[in-house]
Amino acid sequence: MKPLQLLCMFLIVAFEGITAQDFKDKIAQTKRSIDSIVTAEKAQLKERLRVIEYRLDRKEITEIESRDLKREASKEAAEAIRIKTREQSEKLSALLHQRIAEKHLSDSIIYKKEMQKVIDSVDIENRPPKNEKTEVYVDRNYVHIGHNGIYIGQVPYREEDYYESDYKRTQGGGYFALAFHNLNSSEHFSNNHFRLWGSKSVEIGYTRNTRLLKNNNLLHLNYGLSWMMDKLKMKEDEHFVKNGNITEIVPYPKETIKSKFKTMYLILPISLEFDFTEPIQYKGKTYYPAQMGFHAGVGAYVGALLTTKQKVKYTENGSTHKDMNRKYYNVNEWTYGVSANIGYGWFSFYARYSLVPLFTNNPINEYPFSVGIRLGH
DSSP: OOOOOOHHHHHHHHHHHHOOOOOOOOHHHHHHHHHHHHHHHHHHHHHHHHHEEEHTTTTTTOHHHHHHHHHHHHHHHHHHHHTTHHHHHHHHHHHHHHHHHHGGGGTSSSHHHHHHHSSSTTEEEEOOOTSEEEEEEEETHHHHEEEEEEEEEEEOHHHHHHHHHHHOOOEEEEEEEEEEEEOOOOOOOSSBBTTTTTTEEEEEEEEEEESTTTTTEEEEEEEEEEEEEEEEBBBEEEEEETTTTTTEEEEEEEEEEEEEEEEEEEEEEEEEEEEEOEEEEEEEEEEEOOSSSEEEEEEEEEEEEEEEEEEEEETTTTTTEEEEEEEOOBBBBBBEEEEEEEEEEEEEEEEEEEEOSSSSSSSSEEEEEEEEEEOOO
C-alpha cells in the first residue's frame, strides 16, 4: 500500500474518532443541563406537595381539594421543565436526528461502536426511519423526540386514568378498629366485673365497597373479612372457671396483678352504607369517590371462634407468676350480630352487638358488644 493511501486512511479514522468523541461530549453536556433543570423543578414540586399535605393535615383543605392542588402543581412543574429545557431539548433532538440521518455511517464499525457507547445513561430503544419519532430515556426521565419538538418528564398519562383507577365502582382497602368491650344481659347493661379501659375489642380486616347505583353515589354495599380479638379484664382478684356446662366468675385464690380473658374470631362483615360524598365532574364525565365525605351504615356479621385464652398474673411469696391456659370455657363456637357506623372520610364511629351469648348453657345469657372507632375504608 502506498504511503499516501496510508496517510488518507489514518486521517479518516482520526477524523471519525474526533467526531464521535465530540458528539458524545455534546450530548453529555446537554444531558447535564437538562438533569440540572429537572432536579431543581422536582425539588420545588416536592416542597409544594409538602405544603399541601400540611394544609390537609390541619384540615384547611379537603381531600378532594388537596388532590386537585397536587395535580395542578404537577402540571405547572411539567410546564416549567418544558419551557426551561426547550433550548437544550432542541440541541439534543438535533444531535440525535443528525446521527440517525447519517446512513453512510450506519454500517461502519466506528458508527456501531460509537452508538453502543453513546451516553451511558441514555438508552435508544429503537432507531426508526427518519420520518418517525424517537423515544429516549434519560435516567428516569422520559424524553419524546418528534419533528415539532421534544417532551421531557414522567411517562405521559391521561388525567382520566387517575379518576378511572381511583374512583372505580368497586374499591377495596384495609381497616383497623379499636373499641370498648363488655357484656350485656337482662340484668345489667354492662358487667361491672370488668374494667372499662382494660376491656377492649381489636379488629383488623380487608373490605370491598361496591356502589349499587350506576349514576348515584348514595348506596354502597360493604363486605370483607377480618380478624377480631375481644378482651375482658377483671376489676378484682377474679377469673373464669368452667363448672360443668356453666362458666362462672369466681375469686382467684391469690392476689392478682391482672386477670384477662380473650376470644378470637374470624369475621365476615356485610353492611349497607349511605355515602353522601359529592360526585366529581371532569371533562364531561362524572366520577363517584367512596367514603371521602359523610357516610353512615347498618349491617350484620357472622364469625367463627378461633381460640380462647385466659391469663392471670399474680404474686406469691414476693414473686410474680403467670397462669395461662387455653381450656374450653363453653364459649359459643359461632357468633353473629348487628352493627352500625357513622363517620367522615377514613374515620368513623361504630358499634357492634352480638345476638349470640358468649357462653353456652349459662343461666343468664350475656351478649358481647363493642363501641369504638374505625380507621380506613
